Each structure stands twice: as C-alpha cells, then as structure tokens.
Amino acid sequence: xxxxxxxxxxxxATRLYVYVSLSLVAAxxxxxxxxTALGGFKTLGDLRLNPFGLPSEWVWSNxxxxxxxxxxxRQMMNSLIIAGVTVFLTLVVSSMAAFCFAHIRxxxxxxxxxxxxxxLMFPAAxxxxxxxxxxxxxxxxxxxxxxxxxxxxxxLGMSILLFRNYFRNLPEExxxxxxxxxxxxxxxxxxxxxxxxxPIVATVxxxxxxxxxxxxxxxxxxxxxxxxxxxxxxxxxYRGEFGTxxxxxxAFITLTILPTIIVFFLAQKxxxxxxxxxxxxx
Amino acid sequence: MASVxxxxxxxxxxxxxxxxDISLSVDDGEFIALVGPSGCGKSTLLRMIAGLxxxxxxxxxxxxxxxxAMTPRERNIAMVFQSYALYPHMTxxxxxxxxxxxxxxxxxxIATRVGEAARMLALEDLLDRKPSQLSGGQRQRVxxxxxxxxDPAVFLFDEPLSNLDAKLRxxxxxxxKALHQKVGTTSIYVTHDQIEAMTLADRIVVLNAGRIEQVxxxxxxxxxxxxxxxxxxxxxxAMNLLDGTIDGENDxxxxxxxxxxxxxxxxxxxxxxxxxxxxxxxxxxxxxxxxNIGGETLLVEPTGAQTHVLFEFAGQQMTAIVDGDHPVxxxxxxxxxxxxxxxxVFDRESGVSL
Numbered sequence: 001x002x003x004x005x006x007x008x009x010x011x012x013a014t015r016l017y018v019y020v021s022l023s024l025v026a027a028x029x030x031x032x033x034x035x036t037a038l039g040g041f042k043t044l045g046d047l048r049l050n051p052f053g054l055p056s057e058w059v060w061s062n063x064x065x066x067x068x069x070x071x072x073x074r075q076m077m078n079s080l081i082i083a084g085v086t087v088f089l090t091l092v093v094s095s096m097a098a099f100c101f102a103h104i105r106x107x108x109x110x111x112x113x114x115x116x117x118x119x120l121m122f123p124a125a126x127x128x129x130x131x132x133x134x135x136x137x138x139x140x141x142x143x144x145x146x147x148x149x150x151x152x153x154x155x156l157g158m159s160i161l162l163f164r165n166y167f168r169n170l171p172e173e174x175x176x177x178x179x180x181x182x183x184x185x186x187x188x189x190x191x192x193x194x195x196x197x198x199p200i201v202a203t204v205x206x207x208x209x210x211x212x213x214x215x216x217x218x219x220x221x222x223x224x225x226x227x228x229x230x231x232x233x234x235x236x237x238y239r240g241e242f243g244t245x246x247x248x249x250x251a252f253i254t255l256t257i258l259p260t261i262i263v264f265f266l267a268q269k270x271x272x273x274x275x276x277x278x279x280x281x282x
Numbered sequence: 283m284a285s286v287x288x289x290x291x292x293x294x295x296x297x298x299x300x301x302x303d304i305s306l307s308v309d310d311g312e313f314i315a316l317v318g319p320s321g322c323g324k325s326t327l328l329r330m331i332a333g334l335x336x337x338x339x340x341x342x343x344x345x346x347x348x349x350x351a352m353t354p355r356e357r358n359i360a361m362v363f364q365s366y367a368l369y370p371h372m373t374x375x376x377x378x379x380x381x382x383x384x385x386x387x388x389x390x391x392i393a394t395r396v397g398e399a400a401r402m403l404a405l406e407d408l409l410d411r412k413p414s415q416l417s418g419g420q421r422q423r424v425x426x427x428x429x430x431x432x433d434p435a436v437f438l439f440d441e442p443l444s445n446l447d448a449k450l451r452x453x454x455x456x457x458x459k460a461l462h463q464k465v466g467t468t469s470i471y472v473t474h475d476q477i478e479a480m481t482l483a484d485r486i487v488v489l490n491a492g493r494i495e496q497v498x499x500x501x502x503x504x505x506x507x508x509x510x511x512x513x514x515x516x517x518x519x520a521m522n523l524l525d526g527t528i529d530g531e532n533d534x535x536x537x538x539x540x541x542x543x544x545x546x547x548x549x550x551x552x553x554x555x556x557x558x559x560x561x562x563x564x565x566x567x568x569x570x571x572x573x574n575i576g577g578e579t580l581l582v583e584p585t586g587a588q589t590h591v592l593f594e595f596a597g598q599q600m601t602a603i604v605d606g607d608h609p610v611x612x613x614x615x616x617x618x619x620x621x622x623x624x625x626x627v628f629d630r631e632s633g634v635s636l
Contacts, residue, residue, distance in 0.1 A: 171365060171367065173363045173364070173365050173367035174367050174369065176329075176332075176334050176361070176363070176367065177361065177363060177367035177368075177369075177428075178369075179333075179334060179353070179354045179355070180332060180334070180354040180355070180359065180360065180361045180381075181355070181380050181381035181384060181428075182354075182355035182381050182384035182385055183384060184353075187384065191380075192369060195371045196369075196370065196371055
C-alpha cells in the first residue's frame with residue numbers, strides 16, 4: 001500500500017544530529033544561567049575553587065539577605081513602574097496607530113508607516129545625545145518619564161508592524177458585518193479588533209516588558225537618583241558595592257532575572273503565536 | 283419593510299467600470315435574487331445597497347429615501363455573509379444582540395428579542411456557545427438570527443449557502459424560504475447558483491459583466507429568456523445551442539443546420555430568411571424515441587428519476603434528459619423528437635431572442 005501520510009520520515013542519524021545540536025544550543029543558554037544561580041548559593045571561597053559545580057555547602061543567606069533587604073524590592077518597584085507604564089503606553093499607542101494603518105487609507109499613510117518602521121533600524125544608543133538634550137529640555141531628567149517616553153518611542157516601530165499585520169489578517173467580512181451592525185472605526189477597534197488580538201497584545205506586551213526590564217543605557221543616562229534606579233542599574237551599583245563578594249552579586253543577578261524567565265515561560269505560547277501570526281494559512 | 287430602488291447606478295474603480303447603469307425596483311416584501319457568473323458585479327451591487335461600497339454614479343433608495351450618503355447602520359439593512367462573519371470571541375447570544383447593544387437597546391429588551399429570534403431559528407440551546415463550537419448550518423442560522431433580531435427594512439444575503447455541503451444547502455434553502463414567508467421582509471439574495479435563485483426568489487435579476495441581462499420571475503426567465511446569455515445560464519443542464527440559418531416559407535420556417543438537416547420552428551418567431559441564428563434546445567424538451575435529431579450516445583448519467591444522455595449531433599455534443607427507466611446505452615444510437623413550440627431561436631450576432 002502506498003503511504004499517503006504527509007509525515008516526513010526522519011532517519012535516526014538526522015534525529016541524533018538534531019538532538020545533539022539542540023542540546024548544545026540549550027547548554028549555551030542554560031550553563032551561564034545555572035552557574036549564576038548556583039553561584040549565589042556558594043561561599044566566596046567555594047565559588048573560586050568550584051565555579052561550575054554544585055555548592056559544597058548551600059548558603060541560603062545570600063538570597064535571604066537580598067530578599068529581606070529594602071534595596072531589592074525598591075529597585076524591583078522602579079523596574080515594574082517603568083516597564084509597566086512603558087508596556088501600557090506602547091500597547092495603547094501602537095495598537096491604535098496600527099489599526100489606522102491597517103484599515104484607513106489616507107494621504108501619506110504609507111510614508112508615515114515607513115517613517116515608523118525606519119525606527120526599527122536605530123537602537124536608542126545611537127540617538128542618546130539628542131535624546132538626552134530633548135528630555136532635559138522637557139524637564140524630565142531624573143524622572144521615570146525620561147526613561148519611559150523614549151522606550152515607548154523606540155518600541156513603536158516593531159509594535160506597530162506586529163499589530164498592523166495582525167489586524168490586516170482579520171477577515172474583511174468581520175469588518176463589514178460590524179459596520180452593518182452599527183460600528184464605526186472606534187467601536188470596531190474596541191469591540192472586535194482588540195478582543196480578537198489577544199495573542200498579539202500578549203506578544204507586544206511581553207517583548208516590550210522584557211526589553212524595558214533589561215534596559216540599561218536609557219536609565220543610566222536619564223536617571224541620577226539611586227532610589228529611582230531599576231534593576232539593571234541596581235546590579236551595577238550592587239556590583240560596585242559588593243565587587244569582591246561575587247556570590248552576593250550572582251544571587252542578586254539571579255533574583256533580578258527570575259521574574260523575566262517566569263513571565264517568558266508562562267507566555268511563550270503567546271509570544272510564538274504572535275510572532276508567527278499570518279505566516280501560514282490557518 | 284421597505285422597497286428598494288436603484289436608478290442608473292454605476293461603479294468604477296479608476297477607469298475600470300464594473301457596474302454599468304443599473305436600474306432596478308424591488309417591491310416591499312419581495313424576495314429578489316441577483317445571479318450571474320463570478321465577476322459579474324452582483325456582490326458589488328449588493329455591497330453598494332448595503333453601504334459597504336461607494337457608488338460612482340446614480341441613486342439608491344430604501345423605503346423611498348435616498349441612502350447614497352448613509353452608513354450601513356442608517357440604512358437599516360441586515361446582511362448575511364458567505365463566511366457567516368460571526369464574531370468569534372462572542373457567544374451566539376452576544377453575536378445576535380450585538381447590533382442592538384450598539385443601538386443602545388436595554389439589556390432586558392435585547393434578551394427578549396434575541397430569545398424570540400432564537401426560538402424562530404431553533405437556536406435556544408446554543409445561545410451560550412461560541413461560533414467555533416457550532417456546525418456550518420448552525421453558524422448560518424446564527425448569522426440569519428443576527429439579521430432578523432434587529433427587524434431591518436431589508437435583508438441582504440451574499441451567497442450565504444456557498445460554504446455548506448450539498449445536503450445542508452438544500453435544508454438551509456428551505457429554512458430561508460420559510461423565514462421569508464414568516465417575516466416577509468424585503469430580501470435581496472446574491473448567488474451564482476441558479477437553482478437557489480429559482481427556488482427562492484419571487485423575481486430573478488440575471489447579471490453579466492456589470493449589466494442586467496434580464497429581470498423576471500423564475501419561470502419567465504426559463505420560458506422566455508431574453509438572450510443567449512440568460513438562456514445558457516438558466517436551466518440545468520444548460521440549453522443545447524446549434525448554429526444554423528433560417529430557411530423555409532414564412533408560414534413554416536425552419537432552421538437549416540450546418541450539416542444540412544432542418545428543424546421546424548414556430549412561425550411566431552420573428553425571423554427572416556437567410557438570417558444566421560443560434561438554435562436553443564433545452565435537454566428536458568428533447569423527447570426520447572422521437573425522430574428529429576439523433577446520434578451516437580457518448581455518455582449516460584443516471585441521476586435516479588432521470589437520466590442525462592450525452593450524444594453527438596451535427597458535429598457537437600448535445601444533452602437530453604430522459605426518464606430514468608428509459609433504456610439507453612453508451613455507444614448506441616440515441617434519437618430524440620422536438621416540439622417546434624419549445625425551440626428557442628436567437629440572433630447569432632446580437633444574441634437576442636427572436
């Protein structure tokens with residue numbers, strides 16, 4: 001009988017090659033993470049003698065001291081405020097802009113879209129000086145807004161692109177049915193487009209959150225008061241303070257990246273769904 | 283309920299005109315079908331009536347009011363789409379009540395009206411389900427429910443049954459007809475399926491390349507097609523067409539075919555001797571066992587009550603419909619009789635019925 005199944009048969013050798021390659025990639029990602037986390041459980045001496053192995057004695061106090069200290073939570077709050085407001089503003093602005101680009105043709109719409117997309121090519125670091133001057137002129141230096149607004153602006157290109165592609169892939173007849181039902185553009189956006197776009201909202205939200213969470217240059221340039229520092233700057237200060245106690249620095253780093261990893265694991269399905277939306281016919 | 287009027291309606295995309303000068307009047311409570319091949323402009327015309335497409339020229343009225351500048355909502359129409367276009371994130375009840383919610387109707391009123399529509403369409407048990415949990419037929423009923431719940435002036439149907447399988451299509455066709463008889467709302471129905479149009483509509487509008495070819499009741503179109511296009515479009519299997527020339531005396535005209543045989547036509551036909559014509563013979567009007575035309579049987583297609591016979595005559599393939607019990611075999615000679623009153627004659631150049 002002819003095999004009509006569309007399943008691709010994979011030879012054992014190929015499978016072995018795939019598993020070995022994937023294990024290598026996984027190791028490249030995991031080894032530094034695990035080493036950092038384990039390092040936080042060691043004494044300084046243990047860390048020097050045995051940097052990659054399991055701790056000879058599990059020192060929980062490294063983590064406990066940080067968790068019971070005020071600094072960790074204050075910096076986490078700063079990071080949460082900056083990342084949270086950045087995500088909120090990015091979602092609001094980019095979804096509305098993308099909706100217009102997806103559904104409304106107006107004079108210069110393509111040029112305006114391209115203008116936003118050009119932003120994809122410029123990381124914030126390349127424009128840091130003019131950005132600093134503009135933020136200073138606005139009187140936003142050493143405030144959360146001085147970090148949030150540039151982050152939103154630099155995130156718009158990618159967010160608009162993702163939202164626009166998603167909106168354009170929603171069936172045209174839904175749009176027409178909603179108009180017959182009495183929707184205008186705003187009601188269609190609110191009642192139909194947005195509720196149907198949860199995967200892309202999650203994707204843009206998470207990508208923006210992670211990007212803001214890890215942002216270093218902008219807070220470094222815009223913030224001066226230590227009490228306003230988010231985690232990446234906090235780590236820098238912490239390292240300066242405890243530069244010789246590497247086990248504490250490693251514990252601090254582990255605790256700061258933990259929330260991102262948890263969020264990523266919880267939302268990876270949405271991230272992949274959003275990034276590949278429209279890639280294949282559903 | 284309301285009448286619908288189209289006066290000299292045109293639609294152009296740049297230099298390309300897709301709807302040419304259409305004028306049509308749909309009576310209050312009438313069920314009218316727009317039929318034609320793909321790209322003939324029927325859906326565009328419907329979308330122009332709905333307000334989803336601007337019109338380039340002309341005037342559209344609903345209930346005697348010019349609606350050219352009105353939004354779909356202001357026109358008080360309801361539309362059923364080919365793909366159902368149900369909102370996937372809403373339940374059946376929310377889908378049906380959405381337009382009422384937008385119109386500011388109170389929640390108890392929405393519940394009452396949705397309940398009534400659901401009862402009418404046997405959707406009561408499905409109100410809390412999402413569209414993804416429904417079958418194709420159920421989704422189509424919800425789409426109709428969404429349309430009737432708002433009690434619109436006009437129903438617009440855009441090929442609503444095209445996505446359903448053959449059996450379900452027949453069932454839904456009956457339901458749509460029953461629904462129209464119950465609510466009596468003016469309905470405009472777009473389809474490329476002439477059987478759907480014939481069975482549902484009070485009148486049919488046949489469109490071709492953005493123009494109206496003929497408007498009439500289903501039987502008028504079947505019995506007296508205005509031209510070759512309508513003759514070929516209405517009726518299944520399609521009408522057999524043969525090239526010929528008018529010959530014979532004025533009181534006993536015949537069509538002389540290319541291979542020399544002559545076929546009598548009614549003296550009432552307005553033909554002149556020597557005129558190049560196309561002769562039209564409906565498959566169901568060919569009587570098996572007659573002696574007017576015949577040839578080798580090429581294909582036999584039994585459908586149960588009837589059998590379709592494909593045979594060769596005058597150098598081309600002809601189709602005849604005979605009784606299912608009639609003995610006919612592939613490769614044998616098939617002969618058929620013709621009633622001259624059931625022979626259609628069209629001018630070969632203009633295609634107009636003579």
